[in-house]
Amino acid sequence: MKDSKKARDIHATAIKDFDRIQAALYNERKQCLEDRRFYSIAGAQWEGSLGDQFENKPKFEVNKVHLSLIKIFNEYRNNRITVDFITKDGKQEDKLADVCDGLFRADEQDSGAEEAYDNGFEEAVGGGFGAFRLTTEYEDEEDDEDERQRIRIEPIYDADTSVFFDLDAKRQDKADAKYCYVVYSTSPEQFEQEWGETPSSVPKSISDVEYDWFTPDVVYFAEYYKVEYEQQTIHVYGTFAGGEERYSDQDFEDDPDLEQRILEIGLQKLREKKTKRRRVRKYILSGSKILEDCGYIAGNNIPIVPVYGKRWFIDNVERCMGHVRLVKDAQRLKNMLTSKLAEISASSTVQKPIFTPEQVAGHEVSWSEDNIKNYPYLLINPITDAVGNPMPSGPIAYTQSAQLPPALATLMQVVDVDQHELLGGSGETDQMLSHVSGKAHAMIQKRIDGQSFIYMDNFAKAVRRAGEVWLSMAKDVYVEKGRRMKAVDPMGQLSQVTMGEAGNNVLTKASFDVTVDVGPSSSSQREATVQAFIGILATTQDPQTRQILESLIMLNMEGEGLAQTRAYFRKQLVQMGVLEPTQEEAEAMANATKEPSAQDKALEAMAQESMAKAQEAMAEAEKTRSEIIEILSKVDLNKAKVAQTYSDVDRQNLAQVKQMLEQMEAKKELEQQQQQAIMAQQQQLLQQQSGFSQTQIPNA
Secondary structure, eight states: OTTSHHHHHHHHHHHHHHHHHHHHHHHHHHHHHHHHHHHHSTTGGGTTHHHHHTTTSOOOOOOHHHHHHHHHHHHHHTSOEEEEEEETTOOSOOHHHHHHHHHHHHHHHHHTHHHHHHHHHHHHHHTSEEEEEEEEEESOTTOTTOOOEEEEEEEOTTHHHHEEEOTTOOSTTOTTOSEEEEEEEEOHHHHHHHHOSOOOOOOOOOOOOTTOSOOOOOEEEEEEEEEEEEEEEEEEEEOTTSOEEEEEHHHHHHOTTHHHHHHHTTOEEEEEEEEEEEEEEEEEEOSSSEEEEEEEOSSSSOOEEEEESEEEEETTEEEEEOSSGGGHHHHHHHHHHHHHHHHHHHSOOSOOEEOOHHHHTTOHHHHHHHHHHOOSOOOOOOEEOTTSOEEOOOOSEEOOOOOOOHHHHHHHHHHHHHHHHHHTOTTGGGGOOTTSOHHHHHHHHHHHHHHHHHHHHHHHHHHHHHHHHHHHHHHHHSOOTTOEEEEEOTTSOEEEEETTGGGOSOGGGOOEEEEEEEOOOHHHHHHHHHHHHHHHHTTOOOHHHHHHHHHHHHHTOOOTTOHHHHHHHHHHHHHHTSSOOOHHHHHHHHHOOOOOOHHHHHHHHHHHHHHHHHHHHHHHHHHHHHHHHHHHHHHHHHHHHHHHHHHHSOGGGHHHHHHHHHHHHHHHHHHHHHHHHHHHHHHHHHHHHHHHHHHHOTTO
8 A cells, every 4th residue: 555546645644634733733843842951951041042142141941940850750650540440320339440440550550661651741741732642453473373562651752843733623632633744854864774765854843953952864754643434333132031232344354254153153233333433543654655654553542642831722723831941031131130240250359559560560470469479568650750760659559349239239139039930839849847736737738739730630631541551451451261460459569350251341332431540659649548548547456456557557557568567468458358359369269268267066976966966866767667668568468468368269258257357357457557656756855856967056
């Protein structure tokens, strides 16, 4: 496709749109770049016409802006922002949502997402615009048969000069963007080696190298993400249970045997529905052609996440700024006044006499060495009048020390006040004393936090967008049934998740809303938790509550070599029902054999003794039953013999025979009554033994 007419049309349209976007955003993005250079590069605060005016003069920098930004950066790093997936229907607990939380944190950990977040946040606070990206890579690049992929979160550097969304995208997270460009640089040699093409740069116009002595020769190329929509048909089938199953055209393309299986299980087609499927296609562009058509990427969102410091739309142009823009003039004035004051201070403060050449002729050496050898006196030649008479006189005049202009001192005070207000009074934390109340400390800290809140809030929107992009990618990437993956809980503990096992953990079913949690870092959370539990421990006397609190304190303690201790106390809390067990812990508890107590052993011994007696009684009853059966067998045999005899005797002896039979029947009836009595006695004995066993071992 690289050399086809369609490819050339796509490239021409992409470059035309790129030029149009750069032209519209040139001034804003150029200021963002200047702001970042202003606080981070030594000497950049003198760039421009101000530096030209102070050429060959001292140019000092008292960079208070940098210190203020560092405090905001530290505030963010101590209050990391995390993603939380929640159900759309408001259900409180959803195991699949927890699985997504754990997998997202694991991907953050494995890909070093903190670097991407930190870079995006710092560029947004410093200049006004930053960005990071989500991408996929193979879990094992060296295994040709392993096609499993993982999602990675990576930084984008110099985002204000390299990331551009279409101008019609108005949302801050750019979820409504139709296309996006990410510009990268490489050396001409590397470009030619990788692509086998003559180097040709995309027209990147935003740059600023005024104060840089050397810049490398580079070639710019761009990643181009374009949203496409394709028509597809959803086929709805009815099941025997009255439910519905849905399959798309793509499902039938991916699985050629799907239609045959549907016919075999007897699903009935109910209806079809026409829908639009959103997909994102990726291209790599040079200045002259499409270098590579990467095809459709995982997920249905552009995987570039923008970060803004402050953002507005004015005159239909997106405008943004960071913490530097408004304080640049005050900082420049501070540098200018400091440099002028240093120049004045560097001039001599000692008054020097002024003589005519005739007065010091012959004494030049002593006068020049006086500041070193400190002579007790110095000589000069006398001055004569018109007729030659000597006229004693001193120096003609004295040099004066440089005077500090009144305006300079006033401006220094004004600039300090202005910087204090614009930068937010960064020194307030250093003024907090030990005897100040905790409430006063909290008020000061709240005022300091207020300086960075807008940046934290805007970055939270970016992280939320990252969660949405990640979920759409995970539904395409984490689909292997039985795949075991690492998950991380909010406190950093590792666990394992099996995908698709018994119909669980199927991410294709995941449909969640994404929220974010802005809070202290894990270590800060643990320390605050420990202090809170210690405070509660001092107010309660309940033994069970104290045991729980002490276990929670040990669970959240930070220190070297405490991993096994924390594991022990977590196990105790799980057994007490305070903490919800993980899947592994639940399985271990189910398979564990509980050691019986002394009371349990005594009850078990009594139960065994009762069962032994019951078995002995049952054996005796069985013996009696066998004897009765043997007697009845003999009776039946005698009856058979009598019947035989009856058939052979004469009619004259019939009465005698009948009498004999009646006697035998009476005897048999008596024996049956005896048997019933024995059986009743046996049943009563068994019931007594059973009742005794249940009474003695209620929990057996």
